[in-house]
Amino acid sequence: MRIVESPAALQLVPPPAPPSVQAPVGSGLTETATALVRAERFVSEHRYADAIAALGRVSIPAVSAPGLALRVLLCEAWARMYLGELEAAASILERACALAERPAFSDLDRAHALFRLGCCRLKLARVSNAISLFSTALQLADGAAADDALRARIFDWRSRGYQVQREWEAAQTDAERSLELATAVGDARLEALALMQCSLVAERRSDPLLGRFYAERARERAVASGDRQTEARLLNNLGGLSFLLDQPERAVAFLKESFAIALEIGNLADAAQAVCSLAQVHLRCGAPILAEEQVRHALSILEGRDDYLDERGNAHLVLGRALAEQSREDEALAELAAAEALYATLGSKSHVAAVWMAEAELRGRAREHEAAAALYRKAAESLQDVHF
Numbered sequence: 001m002r003i004v005e006s007p008a009a010l011q012l013v014p015p016p017a018p019p020s021v022q023a024p025v026g027s028g029l030t031e032t033a034t035a036l037v038r039a040e041r042f043v044s045e046h047r048y049a050d051a052i053a054a055l056g057r058v059s060i061p062a063v064s065a066p067g068l069a070l071r072v073l074l075c076e077a078w079a080r081m082y083l084g085e086l087e088a089a090a091s092i093l094e095r096a097c098a099l100a101e102r103p104a105f106s107d108l109d110r111a112h113a114l115f116r117l118g119c120c121r122l123k124l125a126r127v128s129n130a131i132s133l134f135s136t137a138l139q140l141a142d143g144a145a146a147d148d149a150l151r152a153r154i155f156d157w158r159s160r161g162y163q164v165q166r167e168w169e170a171a172q173t174d175a176e177r178s179l180e181l182a183t184a185v186g187d188a189r190l191e192a193l194a195l196m197q198c199s200l201v202a203e204r205r206s207d208p209l210l211g212r213f214y215a216e217r218a219r220e221r222a223v224a225s226g227d228r229q230t231e232a233r234l235l236n237n238l239g240g241l242s243f244l245l246d247q248p249e250r251a252v253a254f255l256k257e258s259f260a261i262a263l264e265i266g267n268l269a270d271a272a273q274a275v276c277s278l279a280q281v282h283l284r285c286g287a288p289i290l291a292e293e294q295v296r297h298a299l300s301i302l303e304g305r306d307d308y309l310d311e312r313g314n315a316h317l318v319l320g321r322a323l324a325e326q327s328r329e330d331e332a333l334a335e336l337a338a339a340e341a342l343y344a345t346l347g348s349k350s351h352v353a354a355v356w357m358a359e360a361e362l363r364g365r366a367r368e369h370e371a372a373a374a375l376y377r378k379a380a381e382s383l384q385d386v387h388f
Helices: 029-044 048-055 066-082 086-100 107-123 127-143 148-164 168-185 188-204 208-225 228-244 248-264 268-284 288-302 306-325 329-346 349-365 369-383
Strands: none
Touching: 029 048, 029 066, 048 066, 066 086, 066 107, 086 107, 107 127, 107 148, 127 148, 148 168, 148 188, 168 188, 188 208, 188 228, 208 228, 228 248, 228 268, 248 268, 268 288, 268 306, 288 306, 306 329, 306 349, 329 349, 349 369
């Protein structure tokens, strides 16, 4: 069962504005500051399109009010990143990082900017670069005035990067550090996100029972903080974990609830993920035609969303398996090829290996035993960490 995870699907509550930034008053600046406050509130509510609209055509006073300019850049970039405009967001964040290098800003300001750029780079599947940016941001944050909330967010996101690279110990350590810091500052939203990463690492390490324990705790914290978006994602994860624990009916209930909440808050991409998860449950329960219908609907929503590479790859993989179950081999192979291409872009060996396994099963059914054996071997070799 596909469990929603880091770079493409788990979104974070926005970091607060850099602490040294003030909203000045002056010619044209009051309007910019007022618009920015509205936009930052919209971002905190996951209303990203509204945030962009609120900023509108505000000026960016990099000379007269650099602190205000930095806040505008960070807010706009964060909103565009979650609207799937990754290249635009990265360009804005590069401007923000350059601005933050000025003497007027502190190391903590620079840490905020580098952290957000790392988030965008992770969504762009530039995983190693993202991890490097997170590490640099942590160094700056540690050397500046204490900001445990920011450090918790950085550890959370770096854990996601380590998960893509299959560095489970590092991913678990960072998730636990994020949880400790979130608990220390008493931020229930951050606790929910850190617990989600703990759950994902446990599931990827073949411990769905522990994964469910963390996910249930995370959901409690998300509900307590009123974070409906994170609650919807956790319900999707709980659906997957329930299926892995041989509770298909409970899985379907969780996934339907996830779908309903995602629609309620207007997040169609998250709703599509819940539909894709439902499709996988139905496929594994022997209903490939229903699975095909559902996953095609999910793909129609996720088309063009480069910030959802992993879920798009998963949808093509599920569709390929559903078509294979209907003996539509050529169509199935085309979908598996699409899944492989997306996962290769993401840089996840685990996901690419899953596609090769699916293709091997398909070749085996067609009595192409040598080709099947080669694919199984290829998948196994891609995941081994001993090469000599």
